[in-house]
Every structure is written in structure tokens, then in C-alpha cells.
Amino acid sequence: MATDRTLLASHWSDTSIARLLGPAQEFFHRSASSGIVLIIATVIALGLANTGLAPLYNSVLDTHIRIAIGPYAVDESVLHWINDGLMAIFFFLVGLEIKREIIIGELANLRAAVLPIAAAVGGVLIPATIYILINSGGIGQRGWGVPMATDIAFALGCLALLGSRIPFGLKIFLTAVAIVDDLIAILVIAF
Numbered sequence: 001m002a003t004d005r006t007l008l009a010s011h012w013s014d015t016s017i018a019r020l021l022g023p024a025q026e027f028f029h030r031s032a033s034s035g036i037v038l039i040i041a042t043v044i045a046l047g048l049a050n051t052g053l054a055p056l057y058n059s060v061l062d063t064h065i066r067i068a069i070g071p072y073a074v075d076e077s078v079l080h081w082i083n084d085g086l087m088a089i090f091f092f093l094v095g096l097e098i099k100r101e102i103i104i105g106e107l108a109n110l111r112a113a114v115l116p117i118a119a120a121v122g123g124v125l126i127p128a129t130i131y132i133l134i135n136s137g138g139i140g141q142r143g144w145g146v147p148m149a150t151d152i153a154f155a156l157g158c159l160a161l162l163g164s165r166i167p168f169g170l171k172i173f174l175t176a177v178a179i180v181d182d183l184i185a186i187l188v189i190a191f
Helices: 002-029 033-049 054-062 078-104 110-135 139-143 152-165 168-190
Strands: 064-069 072-077
Touching: 033 054, 033 152, 054 078, 064 078, 072 078, 078 152, 078 168, 110 139, 110 168, 152 168
Parallel strands: none
Antiparallel strands: 064 072
């Protein structure tokens, strides 16, 4: 009986971890299709937002979607669902992948993690310094925290375009740099 429980617990644990990390691993191992979709969607959105179709584009983003379960309901715009819903899922998956890399992967060794952290600090300091130099004394000087953040979705989308020609370690490095960079930028903007 104890052997059956051990096997069950072991199997359950392995499948649970696989189910949890599976989507993140698939995300990083996808072919160029995800990068192509991202670039096409960006071009379409920029085109719609900057042409005579902008009112239609904005009305779609402002359209409300309501989800109700009994007395509980959430009623938000499409833009809100994208920004606060889909992006939260995206960052959750990226965070799971980074956690796995820190625990058992490429970043498990402190020496290996130092380079992405140093690169992220440079990625924060250099854009902020350039921004302050350009806007010194102007009304825009207070916005120095904004250019610090890395657009991780576009960075990973560009890597996805290159597919298997890019080593997995480079994807982990870029993801780690972008996450640390974004965390620093969020802290600076928040405080």
C-alpha cells in the first residue's frame, strides 16, 4: 500500500510540474510563428490607430466585456482585459520559466546570474542617463523612469523569429535581463 502511494505521489508530482511548466517551455520552444504574429499585429494596430480607422479601433478597445458568475461580475473594456489579463498571464509564464532556470537551469549558478543582472542594471542606467541629459531642465525631466523598461514581449518575439538558430541560453539571458530591468523600472516609477 505504501509503495502505491509513493508511486502515486511521485507520478502526481511529476505531472503537476509538467503541467505547470509545460506552457512556459512550449512558449520558449515555439517556432518563428509567434514572432511573426506579434509583428503583424503590431503593424495592423499602428496602422489602425494612425489612420482614419482610429475611431473604430478605439471603439473596439473601449468595448466592454462582462463575465458574471451568480451575483459576482467583472465588466471591463477589451483594452483592460488585454493589459491586466493577458499580460498578467504572459508575465506569469515568463516568471515560471525564469524561476525554473534559477532553480535548476542556466541561472542556477550565481556566477551565471551576475551577467544578466549587470546587463539589466546597465539597461536601466544608460537610458535614464540619456533621457536626463536630453531633457535636463525641461518639463519632461520628471519622466526619466519611463525609458528604463524593456519590452519583453517584443524582445522574445524577435528571438522567436530566429527560431532554433538562437541558442536557448540566449533566450534565457535576454528574458532574465528584461525581467530584472522591468522590476527595477517598476520600483523606480512606483517610488
